[in-house]
Amino acid sequence: MTDNTVxxxxxxxxGPALAHFLRRDGYDVTVVERAPALRDSGYAVDFRGAAFDVLDEMGVLAEMRGHDTKMRGTSLVDETGAETGRLPAEVFAGELEVPKRELTRIxxxxxxDDTEYVFDDSIxxxxxxxxxxxxxxxRGAPRTFGLVLGADGLYSKVRRLAFGPHGDALRHLGMSGAGFSTDDFLxxxxxxxxxxxxxxxIYAFSAGDGDRLAVSLSFATDSPALDRRPREEQEHAVRTAFAGCGWVAPRLLRAMEEADDLYFTSSSQVHLDRWSHGRVALVGDAAYCAAPTSGMGTSQALIGARVLARRLAESGGDHLSAFAAYEAELRPYVAENQEKGSEGAAVFGGGAQ
Known part of the structure; x- marks a missing residue:
């Protein structure tokens, strides 16, 4: 075993973006994923700014553009459903938006072909x-690696094992919500x-995915505790928050109970004093989640992966200096995005904070 194994x-x-850049630089890469197969769920994701340079460098920018959802904007409506204003497509869709399943597939x-993927397992x-x-x-047999890199999201297992409890890193932005899909009755x-x-x-949209409507029901909360609670408790919290709400709320609450793709999440950020510990480092939401309300999660993940890989390639095998350089380069960018996430949560939550 050498430092060349990751x-x-x-x-x-x-994770896959980082694997691509590390394999290009000669690393022997294994990716472990707790899901039993490649995930095909999730809302559409958007790209902004320097993320386009990353996609271009990976050789997939044109393909991504071919999956553009071509959103046309969002109507602001009152409690009766009457339009009171319009938001341009860029607010939610960025400069380019694609279904998340297409991004992960690509x-x-x-x-x-050159990365070992291990599904249905976890560290x-x-x-x-x-x-x-x-x-x-x-599940699998023990193994030894030169480096371990956590790209496993807001509730990162790697972060918990190497850096401490989730509560030490998470900063709640005062909003939680349920997401699911239903028929496009609107x-x-x-x-x-x-x-x-x-x-x-209430935010609902259709991005041309058949006759499906993607729905988000967000509401003010004091902590992200509901994220880890059983589905029935999460649904109860949503119903309580939207009790008495008119327009399409009653129909959406019924659809939530029937949805087979329901997920629940809170708008939280990850704040750490450092993103590495010895031979372990974090990237993307695991290290510096800016919250969905920032609109920068996907772009930040791609850019972070490229910066980390570049610094490792330039380090001559000195992972400690590489991790330090990666953090020094990226922290100002992350700070800006986290500020956007905090501002977005306050606005999107309709005064939740």
């Missing part, structure tokens, strides 16, 4: 030594509707 936890966006295809323990990290898995066509009230918001 284990990446997470096969969503940051990144996986780009890396599958159980990490033990660092002078020459490597001993990793025990939930007849939206590459467009969305947004209704905001005091401490709650």
């Amino acid at each position: 284990l990446i936890s997470g096969a969503s966006v940051a 990144l996986h295809r780009l890396t599958a 159980a323990t990490l033990t660092q030594g002078e020459s490597g990290v001993e990793v025990e898995f939930e 007849g939206l066509d590459h467009s969305g509707v947004l209704h905001q009230g005091k401490g709650r918001a």
